[in-house]
Amino acid sequence: MATMKSLIGLINKIQRACTVLGDHGGEGMSLWEALPTVAVVGGQSSGKSSVLESVVGRDFLPRGSGIVTRRPLVLQLHKTEEGTTEYAEFLHAPRKKFTDFAAVRKEIEDETDRMTGKSKAISNIPIQLSIYSPNVVNLTLIDLPGLTKVAVEGQPESIVADIENMVRSYVEKPNCIILAISPANQDIATSDAIKLAKEVDPTGERTFGVATKLDIMDKGTDCLDVLEGRAYRLQHPWVGIVNRSQADINKRVDMIAARRKEREYFETSPEYGHLASRMGSEYLAKLLSQHLETVIRQKIPSIVALINKSIDEINAELDRIGRPIAVDSGAQLYTILELCRAFDRVFKEHLDGGRPGGDRIYGVFDHQLPAALKKLPFDRHLSTKNVQKVVSEADGYQPHLIAPEQGYRRLIDGSISYFKGPAEATVDAVHFVLKELVRKSISETEELKRFPTLASDIAAAANEALERFRDESRKTVLRLVDMESSYLTVEFFRKLHLEPEKEKPNPKNAPQPNADIYSDSHFRKIGSNVSAYINMVCDTLRISLPKAVVYCQVREAKRSLLNFFYAQVGRKEKEKLGAMLDEDPQLMERRGTLAKRLELYKQARDDIDAVAWK
Numbered sequence: 001m002a003t004m005k006s007l008i009g010l011i012n013k014i015q016r017a018c019t020v021l022g023d024h025g026g027e028g029m030s031l032w033e034a035l036p037t038v039a040v041v042g043g044q045s046s047g048k049s050s051v052l053e054s055v056v057g058r059d060f061l062p063r064g065s066g067i068v069t070r071r072p073l074v075l076q077l078h079k080t081e082e083g084t085t086e087y088a089e090f091l092h093a094p095r096k097k098f099t100d101f102a103a104v105r106k107e108i109e110d111e112t113d114r115m116t117g118k119s120k121a122i123s124n125i126p127i128q129l130s131i132y133s134p135n136v137v138n139l140t141l142i143d144l145p146g147l148t149k150v151a152v153e154g155q156p157e158s159i160v161a162d163i164e165n166m167v168r169s170y171v172e173k174p175n176c177i178i179l180a181i182s183p184a185n186q187d188i189a190t191s192d193a194i195k196l197a198k199e200v201d202p203t204g205e206r207t208f209g210v211a212t213k214l215d216i217m218d219k220g221t222d223c224l225d226v227l228e229g230r231a232y233r234l235q236h237p238w239v240g241i242v243n244r245s246q247a248d249i250n251k252r253v254d255m256i257a258a259r260r261k262e263r264e265y266f267e268t269s270p271e272y273g274h275l276a277s278r279m280g281s282e283y284l285a286k287l288l289s290q291h292l293e294t295v296i297r298q299k300i301p302s303i304v305a306l307i308n309k310s311i312d313e314i315n316a317e318l319d320r321i322g323r324p325i326a327v328d329s330g331a332q333l334y335t336i337l338e339l340c341r342a343f344d345r346v347f348k349e350h351l352d353g354g355r356p357g358g359d360r361i362y363g364v365f366d367h368q369l370p371a372a373l374k375k376l377p378f379d380r381h382l383s384t385k386n387v388q389k390v391v392s393e394a395d396g397y398q399p400h401l402i403a404p405e406q407g408y409r410r411l412i413d414g415s416i417s418y419f420k421g422p423a424e425a426t427v428d429a430v431h432f433v434l435k436e437l438v439r440k441s442i443s444e445t446e447e448l449k450r451f452p453t454l455a456s457d458i459a460a461a462a463n464e465a466l467e468r469f470r471d472e473s474r475k476t477v478l479r480l481v482d483m484e485s486s487y488l489t490v491e492f493f494r495k496l497h498l499e500p501e502k503e504k505p506n507p508k509n510a511p512q513p514n515a516d517i518y519s520d521s522h523f524r525k526i527g528s529n530v531s532a533y534i535n536m537v538c539d540t541l542r543i544s545l546p547k548a549v550v551y552c553q554v555r556e557a558k559r560s561l562l563n564f565f566y567a568q569v570g571r572k573e574k575e576k577l578g579a580m581l582d583e584d585p586q587l588m589e590r591r592g593t594l595a596k597r598l599e600l601y602k603q604a605r606d607d608i609d610a611v612a613w614k
């Protein structure tokens with residue numbers, strides 16, 4: 001069974017680790033909030049500092065008028081072997097042992113000012129102080145600013161509400177044990193501490209009522225109704241306390257003497273003598289310590305559950321943002337190539353299906369190319385008038401005798417050259433689709449997210465490769481078009497020749513034997529022959545251009561988009577490889593934070609395992 005010392009020591013340890021990591025409650029479900037704590041609350045001058053000091057047995061808290069406690073003070077008490085020297089240690093100044101408690105007080109004041117400036121404002125970032133002493137019990141207490149009604153000189157008006165909000169933020173947590181300090185010489189039921197405790201803990205199960213200043217109550221009055229639980233009932237018994245009076249403090253009565261005096265007060269008191277064994281600051285310290293231990297024991301399963309859940313969450317996030325990368329060049333090269341492959345996979349999924357975008361290439365072939373071909377100005381180029389003009393120019397001074405061979409060739413060449421436009425446009429359209437897919441693939445490659453430099457290197461290399469494929473593709477499609485004009489399909493014209501001319505008999509306009517070959521219908525006929533031939537060429541190109549484009553651009557992109565890049569990377573030196581794997585600084589910071597938190601949680605889990613199940 002775990003000992004009291006080890007259980008409270010465990011929580012102390014986890015609390016210290018939380019503070020180092022900046023976890024002191026607040027946002028989300030923090031480990032700090034899951035830990036049971038004792039918070040000391042009370043109105044100004046209710047005797048809070050005095051209670052804390054007598055629990056510790058030392059003067060060490062700043063004193064003065066106005067609001068002295070302006071940051072939460074997490075006070076961890078560690079009991080040491082009898083005869084050892086007492087000392088104090090601040091978490092913000094580790095390894096510095098304070099044996100002079102006046103210096104502790106000074107450090108609390110200075111550290112408060114460090115955070116809040118001299119502004120007398122308050123801050124919710126706690127100061128963490130550990131006291132090692134044979135005169136304490138293991139206990140963690142949080143001293144909070146005293147609840148107040150008015151701001152004093154130099155303090156903002158809002159301080160009254162700010163203090164209440166800060167105190168409330170501690171005491172409303174279900175794991176907070178409330179030590180509610182009320183001076184007995186005032187009406188306890190309306191004390192600031194009891195009012196707040198009632199609000200956040202109506203059943204009183206986590207409130208410990210403490211009545212101070214029993215010794216200076218009006219003559220003839222006593223506090224028995226409260227201390228015996230009749231006036232204001234809580235689940236836990238009330239504890240009466242007699243602290244040093246101001247006169248004692250001025251006379252520098254030491255704490256050990258004060259404790260003795262307090263004991264004597266109760267033992268000899270006619271009113272409280274029968275309660276003496278359950279009164280006084282020493283009793284209060286033991287009561288709290290025991291209670292804290294019970295609560296911790298109850299909470300351990302839920303703390304462990306929270307720790308495990310947090311570890312899972314942190315691991316999941318670390319997986320998402322990526323683990324740290326190795327530093328040797330072999331591993332770096334491997335990482336870069338792995339990342340390239342990851343990108344390549346996504347890119348191929350876009351082309352081959354599975355991810356959208358590849359279908360837009362088919363859209364170019366199926367829609368854009370035919371539409372562009374349809375728009376070519378063959379009507380104008382093969383109009384009777386233009387046919388006549390081209391044929392006559394080709395004939396020169398000697399008109400053709402049977403068929404205008406030169407004229408046909410010029411008309412066909414002229415028409416075919418129009419195909420260059422749609423051919424190049426197809427190459428460009430596919431190029432832009434591919435470029436867009438590279439962009440999309442870069443942004444969709446999860447693994448690349450943490451390496452912005454490498455991502456842009458890969459994008460640049462891929463785009464460069466696409467430019468090369470585009471040049472190659474352009475040459476190929478233009479060659480296909482040129483091939484069409486370099487050798488015409490003779491059979492087409494032979495067949496034309498064999499087809500009988502289906503002219504409608506028109507006796508009125510009966511053809512004049514000689515004028516015939518120069519008439520409009522003759523040129524119209526030539527135009528329609530060329531047009532039929534060009535339609536055939538068009539059908540061929542509509543089919544062959546996509547093949548050329550896929551061959552030169554799409555297939556190459558799939559096969560060798562990053563080949564050039566791989567070769568370049570392979571030649572790079574270690575520093576350059578490292579530079580390519582530069583990460584987003586924010587991400588690196590986040591990973592660092594997560595790693596530290598993971599360490600804390602794992603350590604906490606090990607500590608709990610070691611202590612709780614011994």
Ligand SMILES: Nc1nc2c(ncn2[C@@H]2O[C@H](COP(=O)(O)OP(=O)(O)OP(=O)(O)O)[C@@H](O)[C@H]2O)c(=O)[nH]1
Nearest residue numbers: 044045046047048049050146213242243244245246
């Ligand atoms: N006689 C007597 N005086 C007490 C007792 N408790 C506190 N005092 C005096 O009351 C005054 C205020 O006590 P503190 O302990 O400073 O009270 P506090 O709640 O910490 O005050 P702030 O930090 O200013 O909010 C001091 O002068 C103490 O000496 C007590 O039980 N008996």
